[in-house]
Amino acid sequence: MLNVLIIGGDARYLEIIEGLRKKGANVFLIGYEKISFEHPTIFTCKHADADFSIMDAIILPVHGTTNEGKVTSAYSDEDFTLNKDMIAKTPTHCVIYTGTTNDFLNEAVANRKLEVLFARDDIAIYNAIPTAEATLQLAIEHTDYTIHGSNVIVLGFGRVGFTVARLFKHVGANVTVCVRNSADVARISEMGMNPLFVTNLHQEIEHNELCINTVPHLLLDRNLITKMNPKTLVIDLASAPGGTDFESAKDRGIHAIHALGLPGKTAPKTAGQIIANTIISLMESIEKQ
Amino acid sequence: MLNVLIIGGDARYLEIIEGLRKKGANVFLIGYEKISFEHPTIFTCKHADADFSIMDAIILPVHGTTNEGKVTSAYSDEDFTLNKDMIAKTPTHCVIYTGTTNDFLNEAVANRKLEVLFARDDIAIYNAIPTAEATLQLAIEHTDYTIHGSNVIVLGFGRVGFTVARLFKHVGANVTVCVRNSADVARISEMGMNPLFVTNLHQEIEHNELCINTVPHLLLDRNLITKMNPKTLVIDLASAPGGTDFESAKDRGIHAIHALGLPGKTAPKTAGQIIANTIISLMESIEKQ
Amino acid sequence: MLNVLIIGGDARYLEIIEGLRKKGANVFLIGYEKISFEHPTIFTCKHADADFSIMDAIILPVHGTTNEGKVTSAYSDEDFTLNKDMIAKTPTHCVIYTGTTNDFLNEAVANRKLEVLFARDDIAIYNAIPTAEATLQLAIEHTDYTIHGSNVIVLGFGRVGFTVARLFKHVGANVTVCVRNSADVARISEMGMNPLFVTNLHQEIEHNELCINTVPHLLLDRNLITKMNPKTLVIDLASAPGGTDFESAKDRGIHAIHALGLPGKTAPKTAGQIIANTIISLMESIEKQ
């Protein structure tokens, strides 16, 4: 029977707790004082209580820790501070799961396996689904026309761009996808969308009513913003600082929304299941070995 | 050159005005004091001014008139009252366009052609698009899971139900459509969705997280509501009083939204274009004759 | 336990026999000498043997009988001739199933229920699936380009046209559907295809490489054929005599295929199941009453 310690988290972690419980693990919780679980294999720990020496896995929040090791929780008013010694007490096979990592974690976990969940392709692809749905919701909400029949340009065709483009096409939009390599151009054509090389973006941008960015670089610079129709709605999904010159957009009166953290906001249950399923199947593949 | 008189209306009517202007009509407006149009062929009339004897067409609001002939406008604080004499002054070929009709209109327009736009199949189908998108927006907003991968049941496969079912399927839901005739069952299968006879609805309802009603009869009665999973979200699109026993839903703690008038709310521009395009092509087909 | 008599048929009828057997019926066969069934509830009858007085249902071939009552079978060298007296011997509740009917059948079955299967909407819709797939197969085979990216025009948007248009669109073609009413135009737009009024067909026909007719009237007359690109491939699905002036097509060197009876040819198993499922659910709904 696995012992898993969860430190901090948010609504998504309720799905992880539930998923692990169902798989028969003992689940130890730090930072969940505000809710109570009535189940013999779920244990709410006081900070000092947790016995790291028995843990087969530790799960940290999606945003990991601060660079000082501080972990926050949506279900506690107190923080918890993780340190190197705690990790050192765990059995050597213990795996530490986190959404993102930093120097502190990389060092603290040096002698254990650190699984950075949000660096995984599978998680990025699954998370693209709620991200795309939330983007669609924003698009429907902030336009006075239907997405069906509208001209939408998606910048980037990575894990998020692919899903966003596909979703808007399925809703009936005329979708152009802007990329920089010829294999993407071929795939976009095959999928019935219009491919566009990024070098030609300045010529096409004005014909679109909706522009969704997924490229994590300043692509929508002042020059491109100037070429846009002022009624264009921009939804930028790229992590801070995004790929849009928001100042220029504001100057031109273009509505640009920087929409971040969408999976956890729009579909915490699904987002939690994505993480839960991945952690569980990683645990299972470890067990098999 | 056609003379068209528009009496009352809302945001959608700006598209109609624009559409008619572009087609070269003289557009006369009653009930638009709050906005101004700077165009030589658009004329804002005082109530008493309008010369009905020159009008080739009169366009009333989507909700028509009251049974006393009163017409309201989103762009005026005053009402206008239409009467039989005004209609009588129009040339005999004049067509009166309205969204819905009533006894007053049927009688007042007896000797002219009355085109009841919302009774038309084409308009109902076009309007199903913004209706479905608004429904999707509500569904994304009021759930904590993704529509992709969820179990959705759509009641009815008429003009709205068809479009709603198709949209949710395209977004990745597992869609069941509940109907009462075998041809619909065949079509639903052909389109890759799950058909269900309404007589078997009570057996399946609990397996769905989202239930969208388009049937304009009390289908979701207390009995069916009792069988639902209490976490089900109900979105009822059927015109008042809807097809849901909202009381029973409330009693069971089921979230049931009666969402009406969606095209005008979610996509007034598209909804206006739908009406504009239809009126214009009707005018053109009259001209050709 | 139902007694069902099957007289004549083809490969599809093996599915019907199998389906009825599984439902627990006694199945009596006339015209199946060439194959043998090893099952206690399947009885191969000599022509004279069949006891009509015990039959709850009689199933005739999809093409029914000749006007003299003659029934042919793919599994027999001999014909069977049905007559009024045989029908008269059946119990009054006996239902006679046939694909198509004629004067002989209408009269002979006057006092029993005659279910004309191919007149049913549900069967027509289910059969549209193999019809469309066979059409696609022909299209791929007889062109030197891919359907993906090609311009395809479908004439008619009835039970077959709808499915054919949808299939070619899903394969990636740019599909135009030619119809004569505005509700179809709206639905075609909603489904992301290009609607075209039949009155404008002459203007558009030349831009299509593939023309698929489902309208059972001479639509592709000499005039339209003359306007076609000579490289156009015409696939006419309408029952004889079809909707194409094949003479004119030949004169212009246009390849026109009149492809009939496709479900039974391309997918006899599925086509048989369609009929079997329908007959069985009709029998079940009778039993319930």
Next chain:
Amino acid sequence: MLNVLIIGGDARYLEIIEGLRKKGANVFLIGYEKISFEHPTIFTCKHADADFSIMDAIILPVHGTTNEGKVTSAYSDEDFTLNKDMIAKTPTHCVIYTGTTNDFLNEAVANRKLEVLFARDDIAIYNAIPTAEATLQLAIEHTDYTIHGSNVIVLGFGRVGFTVARLFKHVGANVTVCVRNSADVARISEMGMNPLFVTNLHQEIEHNELCINTVPHLLLDRNLITKMNPKTLVIDLASAPGGTDFESAKDRGIHAIHALGLPGKTAPKTAGQIIANTIISLMESIEKQ
């Protein structure tokens, strides 16, 4: 004005000739005696005639040359033998295009740019379209049921597998895709298909009526073949020797088709345009530099 020499080829090369001519190139042909081109910028050369010193580009057949430099053509009874000296005579900027390469070509072209077209991702993706359509044609032809509603398993999710899986899904099949990495599993789920890890293939193989292989390794070995339903149709697309134990399939009476070279066979025009477009855009990007 570019000078382009085409040596050998097949039906696809007519599209390349046409494409280059339209772009304004002088096109020199070796191995095209059987057809004649009436155009001032298309020159049919005798073998000895061709002046390599003026060529900006040389285009070889899709299958390249033999290891002795021999080039064959569908439009000539004679072969042409390329040698190192000919290449050496070309200007240094001359690019040699071939479908596939070998030791001879790699050495002979050492000092010029050799563009191996079929090694390019974009060409592989575009070619996946005719490959998938031809596979669909085979599937419709060699089954007695419809693809719609059937259970299809696709092995591999590379450039071909992706397109094949998508196409069969769009036609209405229930598609399972068998892969070996978790990112593919996520993408397949997102696209509404069923993912399957290759390690679990033996458990699922029997539930599928149609099995399409794109993995260029012996995946369908005797063990898996034994687990298949004997009515399964196998279509193996992987280049020789394919990924199927054809002997074992034969032993079990399983119909296994090794279908190779599909783009050139099923859609030579499209396949030619794919190559033509790629060569032309490569030439254009060279010019721009």
